[in-house]
Amino acid sequence: MSTSPLLLVEALQLTLGTLPVLRGVDLTLERGQLLGLIGPNGSGKTSLIRTLTGLLPATQGRVLIDGVDMHVDPLRARRQLGFAPDPGALPGALTGRQCLSVAAAARGLGDIPADSIALAERLGALPWIDRRVEFYSLGTRQKLAILVGLIGRPPLLILDEVMNGLDPISSHELKLELVERCAREECGVILATHGLEIAATLLTDAALLVDGSIRHRWASEELDRWRHADPSAFERAVVAALRGDVGAGRT
Amino acid sequence: MTADLLQQRYSLHNRWTEWRADAAQSLFLVAVAIVFLGLLLVVLDPVWARIFAPSAPWARMRVALVLALLLAIGIAFTGRRRALQLARMQAADWLAAMPIQPELRARFRRQKVLGQLALVSAGVLALSAWGIVRAGFGVTAVVLLILAGIAAGLLLNLRSAWVVGADAAPSDTQRALAAAVAIRPGTAGLALLGAAIEPGLARLSRSARWVAFVLMLLPVGIPLAAVAVMVLLFGVLGLSFDLIRHWRERYAIDQRWLAAQPLPPRRLLAAYLPRLVRRTLPLTVIASACVLAMGAPAWFTLVVAGAHLWLMAHALLCSYATRGSPRGFMLLLALHYLALIGSLQVLPLALPLLAAGCLWHAWRRGEGLR
Numbered sequence: 001m002s003t004s005p006l007l008l009v010e011a012l013q014l015t016l017g018t019l020p021v022l023r024g025v026d027l028t029l030e031r032g033q034l035l036g037l038i039g040p041n042g043s044g045k046t047s048l049i050r051t052l053t054g055l056l057p058a059t060q061g062r063v064l065i066d067g068v069d070m071h072v073d074p075l076r077a078r079r080q081l082g083f084a085p086d087p088g089a090l091p092g093a094l095t096g097r098q099c100l101s102v103a104a105a106a107r108g109l110g111d112i113p114a115d116s117i118a119l120a121e122r123l124g125a126l127p128w129i130d131r132r133v134e135f136y137s138l139g140t141r142q143k144l145a146i147l148v149g150l151i152g153r154p155p156l157l158i159l160d161e162v163m164n165g166l167d168p169i170s171s172h173e174l175k176l177e178l179v180e181r182c183a184r185e186e187c188g189v190i191l192a193t194h195g196l197e198i199a200a201t202l203l204t205d206a207a208l209l210v211d212g213s214i215r216h217r218w219a220s221e222e223l224d225r226w227r228h229a230d231p232s233a234f235e236r237a238v239v240a241a242l243r244g245d246v247g248a249g250r251t
Numbered sequence: 252m253t254a255d256l257l258q259q260r261y262s263l264h265n266r267w268t269e270w271r272a273d274a275a276q277s278l279f280l281v282a283v284a285i286v287f288l289g290l291l292l293v294v295l296d297p298v299w300a301r302i303f304a305p306s307a308p309w310a311r312m313r314v315a316l317v318l319a320l321l322l323a324i325g326i327a328f329t330g331r332r333r334a335l336q337l338a339r340m341q342a343a344d345w346l347a348a349m350p351i352q353p354e355l356r357a358r359f360r361r362q363k364v365l366g367q368l369a370l371v372s373a374g375v376l377a378l379s380a381w382g383i384v385r386a387g388f389g390v391t392a393v394v395l396l397i398l399a400g401i402a403a404g405l406l407l408n409l410r411s412a413w414v415v416g417a418d419a420a421p422s423d424t425q426r427a428l429a430a431a432v433a434i435r436p437g438t439a440g441l442a443l444l445g446a447a448i449e450p451g452l453a454r455l456s457r458s459a460r461w462v463a464f465v466l467m468l469l470p471v472g473i474p475l476a477a478v479a480v481m482v483l484l485f486g487v488l489g490l491s492f493d494l495i496r497h498w499r500e501r502y503a504i505d506q507r508w509l510a511a512q513p514l515p516p517r518r519l520l521a522a523y524l525p526r527l528v529r530r531t532l533p534l535t536v537i538a539s540a541c542v543l544a545m546g547a548p549a550w551f552t553l554v555v556a557g558a559h560l561w562l563m564a565h566a567l568l569c570s571y572a573t574r575g576s577p578r579g580f581m582l583l584l585a586l587h588y589l590a591l592i593g594s595l596q597v598l599p600l601a602l603p604l605l606a607a608g609c610l611w612h613a614w615r616r617g618e619g620l621r
Contacts, residue, residue: 081350089343093261095261098258102261183424
């Protein structure tokens, strides 16, 4: 196994046109960590995720996945990466099973792995799997996007707002699945979310992204302490950090 | 099998299954297509002798050489343009973050572009072969030269550097044109929907292919002024076509997001009318002026203006009539055109009445939809 961190992001900058979106992001993630990426709307979460997955070219800085530079060898880097696509981008003309089959082919797997079908059953997506995606509800599309991202058990999972639209059972099952995979140190997860309540049950780490840079990172010990003492403390800490930032911006 | 090919195979399989599931409608569509094709063949048959006559202006070797060269360049650039479009789509699709070798995705693009170009070229080849046979093999050598031009264009698309090297980033021109869609401050309410229709300038690049096509068809010896007028005329017709196509895209989007609003369908349609009329009228005036400049009598100019306005209004009302099932748009359009062409052959005097009847039928059908 490689000794380098699962994900290493150094001084990552992104400019779209003349607009600076990411202003020097530094981030590390190890196997077993479930990092919540938190931030206000427009803070750059989705742009950061798209840059980490190589969908947007970084203006400066680098992204190393298991020691492989995304810019230098995107193919090798992406073999270590599972990314749940935007549910709206899934091909409407295909059935869920066909989508999974295409995703399996893209990962070089012979057929849809049995654990993907098992996960589809746990998420409640199995009854829909042989229907065309264009007839899916938002929640069912989201489930399929998650299954596409998790297919082949890649070591790094990047998930952007995947809890949106999920019903309580599938949301619970997804959390269990992610926690199990992290507990076995099989993978590390970056989860961009606005739902601070999941920090109390799910996250091992959290990072606050404001105005294109990481303003604060809460370590697992800190989250653990709050989790046991006061579950709402994390939400208060995030709000305080954000308000402090707004105040600093005014002065 | 690569992921892109597998996706294409599944998509085709599903479409085939869908057609088989609705056999009656599929057979009807095929029948309409065959009737159309038959009509085209009947209309074209007597013309071949004139088009493929050895005395035709284009049938001179030097002219044919230029035509072949233009075709080769046209096909090559069309292929590259299509490959660029596909590259941009692939760069943002659901497989973009998957570990797929870029060469495999590029090979898929090339195969797809070549397949589409080959299909069109095969159609041209079949038509040319038929024309030569009907005209008596007088210009076979010249036609072969032109077909060589088509083959050269296709071969250039086989070169990987030509289509594989296509950059997925949008060009500065496209960014500038996208930014050109500005909505005037103070525009409010449903008028905003009409205001979001792009100016004609943004569609010029799409209309340019029509102009290029006309340029290729013009016979040698035609005065330069006439060439300019023809190019202008067909440019205007191309813009009209693209205006309707663009409006239909916007209409479909707006219909979707406003579906839950208590908005009567005719009010939504009316929201685009001022802008569409304002964009259509100059096109009608320019088209009529072109026809007049080419020496047509005043009554014919008026007929052209009326026909242009009718075509635009008809396309608009057919879109309204088929808003619940956009796939039926082409079918309704085809049925109306078929009736009009039939009337032109049998009873030309009834044509204006029938043209008005088509508009009325589309409107009533649109009003009857819930």
